[in-house]
Amino acid sequence: VSAPRRIPLRRGRSVQELIREQGLPEGLLNTLPGDPGRKYQLGGAVAYEPLLNHLDVSTFYFGEIGVGTPPQNFLVIFDTGSANLWVPSTYCQSPACEDHARFNHSLSSTFLGSDATYTLSYGFGDVSVVLGRDTVTIQNITLSNQELGLSLDEPSTPFSSLGFDGILGMAYPGVAIPGFPTLLQNLVQQEQLSKPVFSFSFSRNPTYNYGGEVILGGVDPQLFSGEVFWAPVIQELYWKIGIEGFSVGLEVTGWCSQGCHGIVDTGTFLLTVPGPFMPALLQALGAQDSDQGFLVDCGSIPKMPTLYFAIAGAWLPLPPSVYVLQNDGICTVGVESTYVSSGSSQPLWILGNLFLRQYYSIFDVANNRVGFATASSGCEHHPRGILALE
Numbered sequence: 001v002s003a004p005r006r007i008p009l010r011r012g013r014s015v016q017e018l019i020r021e022q023g024l025p026e027g028l029l030n031t032l033p034g035d036p037g038r039k040y041q042l043g044g045a046v047a048y049e050p051l052l053n054h055l056d057v058s059t060f061y062f063g064e065i066g067v068g069t070p071p072q073n074f075l076v077i078f079d080t081g082s083a084n085l086w087v088p089s090t091y092c093q094s095p096a097c098e099d100h101a102r103f104n105h106s107l108s109s110t111f112l113g114s115d116a117t118y119t120l121s122y123g124f125g126d127v128s129v130v131l132g133r134d135t136v137t138i139q140n141i142t143l144s145n146q147e148l149g150l151s152l153d154e155p156s157t158p159f160s161s162l163g164f165d166g167i168l169g170m171a172y173p174g175v176a177i178p179g180f181p182t183l184l185q186n187l188v189q190q191e192q193l194s195k196p197v198f199s200f201s202f203s204r205n206p207t208y209n210y211g212g213e214v215i216l217g218g219v220d221p222q223l224f225s226g227e228v229f230w231a232p233v234i235q236e237l238y239w240k241i242g243i244e245g246f247s248v249g250l251e252v253t254g255w256c257s258q259g260c261h262g263i264v265d266t267g268t269f270l271l272t273v274p275g276p277f278m279p280a281l282l283q284a285l286g287a288q289d290s291d292q293g294f295l296v297d298c299g300s301i302p303k304m305p306t307l308y309f310a311i312a313g314a315w316l317p318l319p320p321s322v323y324v325l326q327n328d329g330i331c332t333v334g335v336e337s338t339y340v341s342s343g344s345s346q347p348l349w350i351l352g353n354l355f356l357r358q359y360y361s362i363f364d365v366a367n368n369r370v371g372f373a374t375a376s377s378g379c380e381h382h383p384r385g386i387l388a389l390e
């Protein structure tokens with residue numbers, strides 16, 4: 001058992017940036033992003049409705065892991081919104097795989113194969129995999145016999161243009177391929193973590209080479225300030241928590257008066273809003289729907305309202321300097337909508353990277369709770385600050 005491991009995350013380019021450089025890949029408009037809630041297996045009736053596509057949705061944060069002996073290196077998203085680990089493999093001959101690092105099992109002395117195949121679904125596309133086991137290294141952590149998917153096929157759209165190779169899921173085993181321990185379960189079972197906790201810090205001003213950090217086995221108090229607010233996980237599938245209220249500026253909406261749910265998802269970039277609330281939210285923010293996203297005048301950002309989420313007994317502010325994205329002089333509100341509802345009919349939000357840039361997030365595996373604290377680089381100027389709920 002050893003000290004927490006810090007894994008630097010890089011920020012990949014967004015699809016919009018790639019399109020600017022390379023032109024629009026054929027078919028992209030029809031397949032990206034889909035409904036960002038599509039990947040969740042929430043049970044019960046799920047209403048799925050295709051949405052208008054706004055392209056500035058897929059900026060991802062990823063870090064490096066090794067697979068096999070000796071390790072072959074891959075860039076993966078540390079994704080709290082899924083639970084499987086997969087990497088591209090030499091089984092896959094599609095152009096998307098050839099564009100990425102591919103695992104060659106023949107070069108690993110510790111590889112064990114199988115003939116079990118699965119399809120894994122994500123908000124941005126599906127990948128088919130065959131399962132195998134091998135050693136996985138993350139910084140100084142060495143996990144033996146980790147189950148992982150080796151891709152058999154990856155569609156060119158969108159995988160060719162994505163800056164990462166694979167995905168390392170950190171959600172609960174209930175949404176993983178059944179019967180195999182997840183990487184998190186192995187980390188705990190093989191006593192690789194000093195504490196069964198991991199935490200994320202996403203940079204407010206990410207560059208291509210540095211986007212933040214994931215810390216396995218602990219928290220870094222230098223990366224946040226003030227109190228940590230702990231929200232219990234309400235269903236141990238995703239890191240799903242309760243949202244007790246939502247306010248635009250000082251005006252509390254009634255949207256969450258019966259309670260809302262929020263999935264804390266490091267694999268989603270934007271703030272995802274329950275579909276029925278989108279028109280009213282955009283109106284309150286003065287945003288115009290367009291091909292480029294939900295446009296606002298860049299000059300009006302200082303006058304725009306702060307959004308507040310009531311979580312764990314506190315109002316957590318999200319100021320316009322965080323939820324408005326500026327790109328080449330164009331300002332858009334960093335929201336998208338989902339029509340997937342929580343299994344229990346509560347409106348469902350997805351608290352993605354945009355929210356998590358403002359809040360250092362701590363995932364407490366032993367106590368099934370998520371902690372939020374103002375990120376050190378977070379904006380300190382907002383009218384209410386973090387206030388306890390009355």
Ligand SMILES: *[C@@H]1O[C@H](CO)[C@@H](O)[C@H](O)[C@H]1NC(C)=O
Nearest residue numbers: 002003004005006139140141
């Ligand atoms: C990883 O191992 C190296 C060499 O053993 C050591 O110098 C370094 O401090 C370790 N890093 C962490 C984060 O544990």
Ligand SMILES: *[C@@H]1O[C@H](CO)[C@@H](O)[C@H](O)[C@H]1NC(C)=O
Nearest residue numbers: 089090091102104105106107
């Ligand atoms: C995988 O490694 C083996 C052994 O070195 C080699 O023969 C094979 O060509 C490699 N496969 C690919 C697709 O690179």
